[in-house]
Amino acid sequence: MPAIDPTPTEAAPAGRTLDVDGVTVRYGSATAVDGVSLATEPGEVVALLGPSGCGKTTLLRVIAGFVRQAGGRVLVDGAAIDHLPPNQRNIGIVFQNYALFPHMTVADNVAYGLAARGQRGPAVAQRVARMLEMVQLGAFRDRLPRQLSGGQQQRVALARALAVEPSILLLDEPFAALDRNLRLDMQIEVKRLQRQLGLTTILVTHDQDEAMSVADRIAVMNRGKVEQFDTPVAIYDRPRTLFVNGFIGTTNLLPGRVVSVADGRATIDLAAGATIALPASPEAVAGGAVQLSVRPEQLELRDGAGPGCWPVEPGLSLPLGAQLVHEVRTADGAALKIVEPRRPGPPAPPRRFCTLAAEARPSLFPRST
């Protein structure tokens, strides 16, 4: 796997800012995008992440000018672009399904946007050659799309989108049709080009790993709304809603009740059969029913009982590469996943108690009873 060079050889040009300001889209009586606001930094990659049907593509199409919003505005460098037709917005788009012209050569596909703007001659040929070099397809200029692999076709689509020197790049699930290794290569490629060009980019994806690895910030969408807009690490460590918590990474939910809050500590009785103390947070109100969200790597198995330990019934233990995943069941019937580094040697005897790891910072959510 080629490494990403964090220091571009040329200084990246200053990217544009893209602002989505309170955009709403309705199809009949259904609201596909519901008052979404997002402000990008210049040169930033923002991922729109969410389940199928949550409005990601619709929002991208509003930015591109293919869908008219019922309310709200789209601004580039502070100026509204809503009145402009798609071909005057200077926005590059790559779709999931390649969308190359099948009867045109690779070079003609890449030249398409330039030709549509009335550009002809050696300057166009030069630009096309440069774009194809950039995506490492210089030798393929005279082929037809069907003579290329899926990954190569998608690189042509990227070269075509970049040829017109767009001010913003929009990518709609561009790697979804590629197999896993190729997808990783393409993600690295896009990130490298995007940095080199300093291009403000919106990446639509339903794949949390892709969003985590490619994006500077992630907007997690649910039912037409943005539930959290934050860095990948902040979203993983401090999910603001149960939806975000469940959508990003694997997590365990432990029901409990806050017994008391004092001296900056919240004492919580877990239904699983233990009393634990956590740093006080606004969600911890004395007497309140809560759910603790704990990542599998934040739980530990123990041999014996102790403070903050609850009994568990051991289940399956699955080796997953360098990790061991344990499935256990609590006394109140909840299934928990626990991940620990896999150590060499014969398997240890099952451990019958579970506790929070010392560094664990579980997220707390109110629970309706």
Ligand SMILES: Nc1ncnc2c1ncn2[C@@H]1O[C@H](COP(=O)(O)OP(=O)(O)O)[C@@H](O)[C@H]1O
């Ligand atoms: N042209 C359309 N006409 C009617 N409903 C649509 C249209 N396009 C999308 N929708 C609906 O809008 C919602 C959001 O769709 P979409 O933006 O494609 O979601 P995503 O890209 O997140 O999967 C879905 O409920 C979808 O069925």
Ligand SMILES: [Mg+2]
């Ligand atoms: Mg979509």
